[in-house]
Amino acid sequence: MDNTLKYNGFTAKIEFSADDNVFFGRLLNVDEIVVFDAETVEGLKQSMKKSVDFYLEVCEKTGKKAKKGYSGKLLFRFDGILHAKIAEAAAQRGKSVNEFGKQVFETAVKS
Numbered sequence: 001m002d003n004t005l006k007y008n009g010f011t012a013k014i015e016f017s018a019d020d021n022v023f024f025g026r027l028l029n030v031d032e033i034v035v036f037d038a039e040t041v042e043g044l045k046q047s048m049k050k051s052v053d054f055y056l057e058v059c060e061k062t063g064k065k066a067k068k069g070y071s072g073k074l075l076f077r078f079d080g081i082l083h084a085k086i087a088e089a090a091a092q093r094g095k096s097v098n099e100f101g102k103q104v105f106e107t108a109v110k111s
Helices: 041-063 082-090 098-107
Strands: 004-007 010-017 022-027 035-038
Touching: 004 041, 010 041, 022 041, 035 041, 082 098
Parallel strands: none
Antiparallel strands: 004 010, 010 022, 022 035
């Protein structure tokens, strides 16, 4: 089950509050907190569009980048046994751990 909405290059994580009987979402990969809500799915989509459009307007007026920047570096901590298994799997494929990990992540995020 996918609990995200996409609009204009942005993705939002969507949740539902049974207490308030409302759907709500938050944009991912932005530095600010950009949230929106609605009582229906269609309303939520419209609310997201308005929030994204407003956010982009504010970014343009203030000269701020709309999307969060990433360095391209990730750090993971595993126990030694898992680390050894990863290194062995990479070596069996003739790859470094970094190359192997990149391939695994690229496969995992393909749409």
